[in-house]
Amino acid sequence: xxxxxxxxxxxxxxxxxxxxxxxxxxxxxxxxxxxxxxxxxxxxxxxxxxxxxxxxxxxxxxxxxxxxxxxxxxxxxxxxxxxxxxxxxxxxx
DNA sequence: CCTGAGCGT
Numbered sequence: 001x002x003x004x005x006x007x008x009x010x011x012x013x014x015x016x017x018x019x020x021x022x023x024x025x026x027x028x029x030x031x032x033x034x035x036x037x038x039x040x041x042x043x044x045x046x047x048x049x050x051x052x053x054x055x056x057x058x059x060x061x062x063x064x065x066x067x068x069x070x071x072x073x074x075x076x077x078x079x080x081x082x083x084x085x086x087x088x089x090x091x092x093x
Numbered sequence: 094c095c096t097g098a099g100c101g102t
Contacts, residue, residue: 010096043097077100
């Protein structure tokens with residue numbers, strides 16, 4: 001199950017996110033979205049949990065929960081538009 | 094070092 005998590009403190013990293021969600025069950029992957037150009041955190045990310053039951057509990061429990069001084073926003077993620085592949089050439093603007 | 098709506102290379 002794909003989980004969207006936002007309102008993250010910028011200093012929170014993927015492993016912190018993973019640990020937080022592992023409290024409620026197995027975490028397949030945790031990803032923090034970082035700015036392509038600066039590499040800094042965008043303040044939100046995605047967590048994939050194999051067990052949808054654990055995922056639902058995690059969403060209920062972690063949504064609006066405080067983490068590093070910020071209140072987390074945890075929702076079920078929308079389907080990703082399309083599986084895009086790496087493109088070495090990016091229009092820099 | 095710094096910021097704060099939203100859905101990913």
